[in-house]
Amino acid sequence: MLGIIIKTVLNIPLISWLQGNGSVLATALGYSASILYMFIMIKRHAGYSFRRIFKRFILIGILTAIMAVVAYLTSQLVSQVISYEGGIVQAGIVILISMITGGGVYMFLSYKVGDY
Known part of the structure; x- marks a missing residue:
């Protein structure tokens, strides 16, 4: 209920x-307030x-x-070799290589960090 009130009050001035x-900001602030309130209630009642x-x-x-x-760095390097402006296939290749590299780094670091 708190989030709806905050969103309603802030919506018109922010729009x-x-x-x-x-409107997006009012929604985000209302949602954030609801989440914060939920965390406070969980801490208070469940310890x-x-x-x-x-x-x-x-x-x-x-x-x-x-x-x-x-x-980002991978996409910049790969776009030096394959121009993503050359068409949708070239752009797809640049994106695919960047996604695989970025995702691989994330998975590797997650594995190395282990159970934090």
Whole structure:
């Protein structure tokens, strides 16, 4: 209920300020408030500690950032050899190689980190 109230209150001002992006931002803020409230209630009533989940969340974020950098660099290098502007097949090849490289790095690092 909290999220709906926040979204409703923020929707009109943010839409008039940011147009279509305002609606997206209002939705994200309402959803985030609902999630935060849920975590607070779980901690209060179940006594659950979110420390391990938070650490894992940070680790996933770091691994994702590394994967994104590797995929971007791979696409830049491969596009020097295969022009993605040459057509849909060439663009698909560049994307496929970048996805395989980025995904491979993510899987390798996830395996090396193990059970964090």
